[in-house]
Amino acid sequence: MKPLRWLAMTVLLALAACHRSEPQAASPAPHASAAVTPVTKDAGRFEPPAESSMPADDFGKQILLGRQIFNDTSHYAQAYVGNALTCENCHLDAGRLANSAPMWGAYPMYPAYRAKTHRVNTFAERLQGCFQYSMNGKAPPLGDDVLVALEAYAYWMSQHESIGVAPPGHGYPKLPKPAQAPDYARGAAVFKRDCALCHGDNGQGQQTAGRTVFPPLWGPQSFNWGAGMERLDNAVGFIKANMPLGRGDMLTDQDAWDVAYFMNAHERPQDPRFRGSVAETRKAYHDTPYSLYGVTVNGKALGEGTAHP
The missing domain is CATH 1.10.760.10 (Cytochrome c-like domain)
Structure with missing residues (x-):
């Protein structure tokens, strides 16, 4: 828990x-x-993985860091944040809650064409946009530790989702x-x-x-x-x-x-x-x-x- x-x-x-x-x-x-x-809450359709299932290795450390960034963004990603918000403000329950743009509903949908950018974006590029707009800050460079950790966290939660298929409860x-x-x-x-x-x-x-x-x-x-x-x-x-x-x-x-x-x-x-x-x-x-x-x-x-x- x-x-x-x-x-x-x-x-x-x-x-x-x-x-x-x-x-x-x-x-x-x-x-x-x-x-x-x-x-429709779809609460029973997806069960976020338990913390106990987090790998006890270097990859697990990245997953943990991603979760920490998600919940306390201004502390763990201070260089890229320009306001008082966190990732969790728009993606509730640390990105796990259905109908709150959960990460398990977003990660499998990328790469994807986005009308906002008029091009195909990767998931990492999508995260960059969150920092630039929702966090009113600046985009971490591709490959930055912050993006890598957030991707690892989203990947870990999304492993049982189908690639390219929007699951119930994704987005808003x-x-x-x-x-x-x-x-x-x-x-x-x-x-x-x-x-x-x-x-x-x-x-x-x-x-x-x-x-x-x-x-x-x-x-x-x-x-x-x-x-x-x-x-x-x-x-x-x-x-x-x-x-x-x-x-x-x-x-x-x-x-x-x-x-x-x-x-x-x-x-x-x-x-x-x-x-x-x-x-x-x-x-x-x-x-x-x-x-x-x-x-x-x-x-x-x-x-x-x-x-x-």
């Missing part, structure tokens, strides 16, 4: 957001008519479009009700003894505008399946869309691919209704970015 602190760290990323004092959050619309789409669930367009004020109310307890009224998370226990959801310590969680369809799938932590599938579909919209309607660090203007960067990388980059919400144009921490 994994140490109890893993469960505490798993807590991170209840992707929903709102500042309790923001005037736009007043008079939220009621939750009526919001449908609930069950999310895809929800149907909501009955009503996502709304900032309704999302603010959902955040205040279900998310602020962990992530704070201002969405900046909580720390204990200098370590992030609940992650910031926007602002300079969060993921940047190039991260996959910036897309509403990704954020809503994660929220619906996993949040509030330990009570996934509790929110209605409408609630999940609204709170994902609210979270992503706040400023965060600039997209590293910035092309000199928000308009040009949106045209090149964010030209989708699922992105709020370059969109004006409540009179504020998003995408200017925050200062790098």
Whole structure:
């Protein structure tokens, strides 16, 4: 069984957001008519390997290091991290939880063509992107000890998965479009009700003894505008399946869309691919209704970015 602190760290990323004092959050619309789409957990389909099965050799040391990097990224991969997040924030239970982009569902799917890069990427290149965007840092060089250890950890968990076949529970669930367009004020109310307890009224998370226990959801310590969680369809799938932590599938579909919209309607660090203007960067990388980059919400144009921490 994994140490109890893993469960505490798993807590991170209840992707929903709102500042309790923001005037736009007043008079939220009621939750009526919001449908609930069950999310298949597939909990019995995959059993993560027990720690006792980790090899007691040099390869096992790499697997262990990969798990440590996953759970305490800023400590074990400090040179490549630029915010207060860890890998586990977006891939819960140390990358083992179904419907939370688990590593056993990702490793067997690479190499793969990715529309984001317009080329075939290896798994190591995919990990590089996580550091550059989700961690708002810089990509470790190919062959770096950090990437090798993370690959070893993912490989160890994925040995019984089929190559090139997306298993149930991989990635984040895809929800149907909501009955009503996502709304900032309704999302603010959902955040205040279900998310602020962990992530704070201002969405900046909580720390204990200098370590992030609940992650910031926007602002300079969060993921940047190039991260996959910036897309509403990704954020809503994660929220619906996993949040509030330990009570996934509790929110209605409408609630999940609204709170994902609210979270992503706040400023965060600039997209590293910035092309000199928000308009040009949106045209090149964010030209989708699922992105709020370059969109004006409540009179504020998003995408200017925050200062790098």
